[in-house]
Amino acid sequence: MTCTLGEVKNRADLVIYWGGNPAECHPRHFTKYALMPKGRFIPNGRKDRTMILVDIRETPSAKAADIFLQVRPAKDFEVVTTLRSLIKGFPVDEKLVAETGLSMEQLQDFADRMKKAKFGVIFFGMGLSMTRGKHMNSAALLTLAAELNAFTKFVAMPMRGHGNVTGGDVIMRWTTGYPFGVSLSRGYPRFNPGEFSSVDLLIRGDCDAALIAGADPGATMPQPAIDHLARIPTIVLDPKVTHTSEISRVHITTAVTGVSAPGTAYRMDEIPLPLKPALKSPYPTDEEVLRRIYQAVAAKPYLPAPMIPQLAAV
């Protein structure tokens, strides 16, 4: 149950951030979409909205919150489940509530505010989806939002990562049917997170070459995965020399997308935005580099003719 960000700007009178720190990670979120702007049905902007922040620690985002709920680590699932009961008037286990770090009063108030809102939105981050319970926490929260629609209008959406991760997700879905963790090794798409997701492939040593574009696994992945990247031929396409570049076989500097390279970026709510480069770069775009690699591979005498004709065209 979700919407594009303009719906939040125009209608949301209750804005909840759960397990995220938008003040530092999505710095324009408050001002452009969710808190400050005046909307079609929110004529007084910030004054017409209430912001509730749910997190395990007080981050800079708490300064923007009307209510800060400090939940005990790894207890988000219990909080969501309790809220799902409270909105329906079902009895709740007080001992379970005590474990969450929040009081019955806080939770009842939370449930009441959600039901009384004209339009509520929950933005959830990795603080929720990566803690104990993982995707089950997201599933529970999405179910809460869906169930709230019996009472009022409620949506929930994830705070997506940096770069064009949403665009990658969107394109993977329309070409393979799946958002990530896809193997094409048998000539058709297979989806299995945990088997085909990059961290797992690298730790098990299942791949014997790697091409990294616009990401820096050498800085973020577990050591065994990084060790494997260092072992195999790794190629990096990036505007900067990254941690991954330093363990790679080849680093190709490419133009910065959106600054010198055109294209399309998909916003976190999956709206496509055209990128209009303002500056020229001495470096080729990622697209150009990939085409040239492809042509070079296609020109190898022992390989069959190129699969995708337009990529081989000069």
Added chain:
Amino acid sequence: MLRITGGKVFDPANNFNGVVKDVCIRDGKIVPDVEGGRTIDATGMIVFPGGVDVHTHVAGAALNFARAMIPEDHRRHEQFVRTMVTRGGIGGSTPTTFITGYLYAGLGYTTVNEAAMPVLSARHTHEELRDTPIVDKSTCVLMANNEILLDQFEAGEMERAQHMTAWHIWAAKAYGVKAVNPGGVTAWKWGKDAKTLHEPIPGYSKVTPAKIITGLAQIVDDLGLPHPLHLHCNNLGAPGNYTTTLETMRLLEGNRAHIAHMQYHAYGGDDWFTMRSESAKIAEYFNAHKNLTTDAGAVLFGNTVTITADGPWQHLLYKLTGRKWGNIDVENETGCGVVPYTYKEKNLVNAVQWAVGLELLLLIDDPWRIFLTTDHPNGAAFWRYPEIIQLLMDATFRREQLKKLPDKALKRILLPELNREYTLGEIAIITSAGPARALGLAHKGQLGVGADADVAIYNESKDIVRMFSYPRYVIKGGEVVIEEGEIRKVVEGKGLLVSPTYDKAIEEFMRPRFQQYYTMAFDNYPVEIERVENADIRPCAGK
């Protein structure tokens, strides 16, 4: 150059109904004669103009949302391994884009109309259509719940509304205008719906669904668009909704209109327990009013996924079935709801739905005005169209299927009494010639000189499903793309668009309102023409 000889040609637009004659092709068009080149011996075969799907959902944000929701469906269906000529992918209820093109061509279809495109994500729709090979594509842009437009309706500014509509069509690079649950999707932004035609919708005092319907139909006619207003009526799916449909059709007297997936709008009864078919009343009115065309939106038993801009209906379906539910509201414009669904023979409601789609196809007497669709993927996946063709052509087979329905259902439907059987010529009309004409595509759906060389050649067979599922040859723009059940060549399709005229002053009127209500820059909103693959701008008849 290509000559097709010896086949029985069905070209209803030019009055050929199974005549053995040659069809000659040069430079992608039908020509009177050709010398040299390839000859296809079509003896014992049926030659049809390439299929035209007038209402389907194959590309864009809503469809891609559905793809995310049903990985289990992807696994359950046939996987497509890549070949030297084709990309890999998955089929099922929401095929990946490359596979969509291959599957449509695999049925002999060469033109598809993406029936619902929001302006805000039109760029996404066009990107997916670029990756949909072989078929030509048109799109209908969603306008009936566009709030900046509805504000003009509220103010009675209909001339300005016309300029605004034309501007949006070009901004989205669309071919036609789609209205879904007019007013209802706007109301859904607050969790409500619009179930009566004459009550103002939330947030407005003068705008009613009726005003939106008549206003938009008139605008589309005044702009001279080749395709009339494409309308998904209010109260889709609800028992008793046939009265809304009749009232809607009455409102449209004096305008052209295409009523989408009529099956979902032809129910009687008061609730799910008394739901019944009212196809006869719908067909009676429809037959008498030649300003309208429609498509069946038939259902078939089995698994599929429902995808529609009708948000409130999908919320109801979620509450009824408890199945997965996805919903995206699109700021200022529209929304979509997705619910995987299974139509079951033993379910009374589904049995009635199955019958109603077929009844409408059998009761509406003019095949030039009712077309074969399943509102893909809502009623069933498009690659199951041959099953519907069989149900229409073979009354004996149809009666066999009726035996599978619960007894109670037989009292709610008319189908047992209907004996009509479609002829091959009529099938050619409802799958090709008719939809082409309704879309205003004079160069499609026919094999006359000057038409696009889009041809489907079938082995004539008593096994109707097999015949229509596996064309012997499929020719697109003069290229033989399918032969002997294999895709031999993949070509790019064209993007069909219109460029209706509007007063440029409308941009400066819209700019401040847009900046106030949207969350992107006004200048980034329109889709750049370069993003439409092989753009083909078709003429309008407008003022």
